[in-house]
Every structure is written in C-alpha cells, then in structure tokens.
Amino acid sequence: MQRREFLIAAGAATLASSMPSWAQSYPSDPIHLIVPFSPGGPTDSFARLYAESLGKQLGQSVIVENKDGASGSIGSMDVMRSKPDGYNILFGTASTHGLYNLIQNKPRYDAATDFEYIAVLGGAPVALAVNNDMPDTLREFVDASKAAPDTMYYGSPGAGTLLHVATENFLQLSGASVGHVPYKGSAPAMQDLMGGSIEMAVGTLGGLLPLHKGGRLKLLGVASAKRLDLAPEIPTIAESAGLDTPFEALLWNVVAVPRNTPPEIKARLAEASQAAMNDAETAEKLIAQNMFADLHIGDEAASRFVKAEAAKWKPVIDSLGPTIRR
Template sequence: MVHFLHVKRRALFAAVACLGFAAAAPFSALAQTNFPTKTIRLIVPFPAGGPTDIFARQYAIGLSRVLNQSVIVDNKAGASGAIGSLEVKRSQPDGHTLLFGTASNLALYNLMALKPQYDYLKDFTTVAVVGGSAVVIMSNKESPQTLKALIDQAKANPTKFRYGSPGQGTYLHLSMERFLLESGAKIEHIPYKGSGQAKPALLGGQTETMVDALGSALPLHQGGQAKILAIAANKRSSLAPDVPTVNEALGIKGFEAVLWNGIAAPAGTPKAVIDILAAATAKVLKDPGLVEQLKQLAMEPTDSTPESATEYIKEEMMRWKPVIEKTGLRIE
C-alpha cells in the first residue's frame, strides 16, 4: 500500500471494526431507512475523460449493482472543482446526490480559495476515501525526454517551458509547484479544464510538459505519443516499470504525491444513509472485477469508514498547508 492509504493505528482499528459491522448492519436496515428510493446522481466536478471521471464511472457501475438502483455520473466541471461541489452542497441531504471528488476540492479548496464558497468539513459529510493514482510528470516527443534534462534546461532558460494541469489550485497543480520548488526550476503554468483538455495541448505543442495521474497518462506513454518522465512514488509502477521515481530521476528523496478520490454527501444527510453508502462502497471496492479494472488504470482502491476518511482528509489539509504557504498559490 502506498503511504496515502495509511491511517493512524487507532483509526485503523476503528475502521476495521466498523467495516466488519457495516458489512451486515446497514444492508439489514435498508427497509427501515427506505434508501435509496430513486436514481442516485454522482457528481464529478471535473470534465469527462480525466482520472477522476474514469474512477467515478467504474464506481458508479458497482454501486448501482450493490444497491440495485440506477447511478448516473454527472460532470459539473469548473473553478477547480468548486462548481460541482457547490451543487452537491445545495442539494437535498438525502443521499441521492453525491460528490465524487479529489484532494483538490475535498482538502485543498479551503486552504487556497481567497473567497471560499464552501467549507468542506462543515458543508459535507464524508462517505469514504476510495483510493487514487500516483502523480506523474509527462512531456511531448519534442521536449526533453528525461526529468533531469527538463530541469537542467528550465534552469538555464526559465521562460522556455510551459506545463499544463487540470486547473488552477488542483492537487496536480499544487504537486507540480511543490516539485518545482524543491527542484529549483521555473516552468510556466497553463491551467486547463481537466486532464482531458490538457492532453491535446501537450500533444499539439501548446505546452511542453504536463502533470497528470498515472492512470490517465499511461495510454499516451504506452502509445508512444508522449513520455512519462517520472512518477511521484516511493517505487516504480508495475504498469510502467520503465518510468523512474522522482528520487531516481532527480535525487529528490521522499517526493510522493497521490491524486486520491473521495465520496461525500451534503451535510445533514442521515447517518443511517451514510452508513448504507459506506457499506455499499466497501463492497464495491472489494469486487475482484473492479479491482482488476482499476489496477489496469493504475488506480489503487482502499477501505475506509466515514470516520477514518474524515480524519484522513483533515490530515491531508495539515500536510499540504505548509506547501501552499511556501508556494503562495491561491484560487481567485
């Protein structure tokens, strides 16, 4: 397991105990809580085709099967995930409208927004942290083909390169800025509305590099259209064994970043409904078929409870706050 899945010992014991109970209790209480009673709307606050959207669609299929109810994915992109998040915040707190988000809108938004329109910990109830994919740095075929060459050239000519990201203030943007801060290089940031828009810009030469999640970047790398220069993990991925870690490529030790995903409901959603959703989610993530599909997408599912997931998000806020302060990144 990569480090983002680790929880504190007490939280882990609590998670295991709760999951054991949740496997049976919430489903036996389905009739009592009368949930779900209609189609569940899973809002993804990023465009279709990106890593979050890919994961969300696989999850929606599994959730629909477990709950025996239709689950539709609705992409509401914009403002680094804030538009979709706000729609969920304002929805009826009955569990039929859920947010499938990332660290960007679940943990970083309140730390980076100059005028935040929501407070995640107050306005939402966490269902689960469901896993994620390691962050990678990728270049097009006309740009430097090693991370060291890219950084050396960027240091020699600070205005030469541009990198694309899924948006201003996203986890991927912050991860790249943290990398540039630690490497001492300067590369201009060009924000897009999701990885799905950043990739054509990379291939078309509007940017020379981009930051993405491994699962999203892998097809371009495997197809020879672009090259992943490094992965922000403590070891190489079995799906891309030719890609070095940031430490191997540049000697920056301990540089790890995982674009994790989480599911949330509006604040005020009944606990019984949250428990049913959490138990259903745990069941979905244990499905061998889904696990294999996610593995091929370089995404790693994990177990959590609403309580342990909320604690993890709080820890992520604390972990990234000093990085945000050092980089000075803010969302208008």
C-alpha cells in the same frame, strides 16, 4: 478478514437492520454522482468504475454527471446545495476536499463542515510528462527550462488542484522555470501536450502510461518514494530529476454528501461503497487503469484521512504562498 474491516462491516450491518422503512427502500430512484471535473480525466475514470459497481450493489442506476469549473468547486457546491436525501452525491478529490480551504482566500464552501463523508476510495499516483520534443529525463528538462526562462509551460487540470500544487512544489524543489496553464480537467491539458502547445503536463500514472506506451508523449517520472510495480520501468520524479529527497503525491478520491444527510442513508451508501470496491471485477478494472483502492469507510475514518492529507500539504502551500493561493 482484518479486524478493522470486520468491525466496519458489522457496524454497517447493525445500522442497516435498525433503519426505518423509508430508509430501507432507499434508493428508490436513480442516484446522481457528481464529478466536478471534465470527462476523460483520472477522476472521471475512477468515478465511472465506482458508479457501475455501486449501482449493482444498490440495485439502482448511478448516473455520472460531469459539472466542471473553478477547479472542482462548481460541482462541489452543486451537491452542497442539494437536498440531503442521498440522491445527489459528490465524487470529490484531494483538490476539492483536501486542499480547497488551504488555498482559497475566500472559500465558497467549507470542506470539513458543509459535507459528510461516505468513504475515501483510493486513487492514483501523480506523474509528470513532457511532449515528444522535450528531453528524456526531468533533470535535462529542468536544465533546459533554466537556460530559456519564461518560455516553457505546463498544464494542470485547474488552478488550486492537487496536481497544480504538486507541480509547483516540484518546480520549487528543482529550480525549473516553467509557467502554468490551468485547464478544466486533465483531458484537454493532455491534448495540448501531445499537440505541442505546452511542454509539460501533470496527470496520473493511469492516464499517462498508455499515451507514453503509444509514443504520444514522454512519461518522465512518478511521484512515489520508489518505482511502482504497476510500471517498474518508469523512474520516480526524484530519481529522474536528481532530487535529494523523495517526491510523493497521490490523487485520491472521496465520496461526500451534503451535511444533515440521514445517518441511515449514509450507512447504506457506506456499506454499498465498501462492497462495490471489494468487488473482484472492479478491482481488476482499477488495476488495468493503474489505479488502486485504499478504503476508509464512514465519515469518521474518511475525515481522519482527509485531515491528515491536508496537514501534509499545508506546509507546502504556505511555502508557495501567492503562487498557489487565490
């Protein structure tokens, strides 16, 4: 075991041993895991794997509830306003907790102060796909959009989401002329892409690769510095589009609870989350869906990760300005 992992585990064990009796009985009722996006997308898929494994570790049901809308803020606020007793937890994302306060002119919550973090779990690489009538490389797609400006559109899971920001950054770097159509989640955007209603969509490698292999769309690039072992046949976005610098974006997931949740409850959830994600069967299922675990356990470690991601994207959001801010 790595020294950092040992210290995390030892700390969680110490906290657990000092819990009062009411906390040791937690959870005595089912836990509701709120996913602030629609069913069928990458966030929902990861959440369901996590919920199943977490439930086994806690010996209690973990029920996934999808509460989509307003780019994830509706579900996030629902958890923020809930009783801080560990029975309503949020499956947040880079969109709801990394970028939200950077994008919203009048944010309805503060991701840094209205929540406390249990763990960053991992995520999936961002990828770009086009419908089957489009060219076979992003360079050709960009050229086609320039030749017919204001006639092509791409879909995202919502305005202000990481996938929206990442795509606008790509359009800025490549000079492509493609309009934005926001959806309530990734699944409806993919349906319209495959139906030919939009020309391009942004998603994750895990969500797009099976559709690409099934001939339902063309997966043209993944937002990573180099080709991934998960799908070595798929070029990077920079490679496919002919960009001079790497283009990287990761859709990560974070488990959060309302502020003032008792530390004993947070420790129990953190310990169980670590065990859930280290479970061999869960790890295999993540790999099968082209997702991965990258654990940052506890409020301090998770907060540090979230703040670093926000700092990374802030210059991009500043450069995009009114295109992104709402």
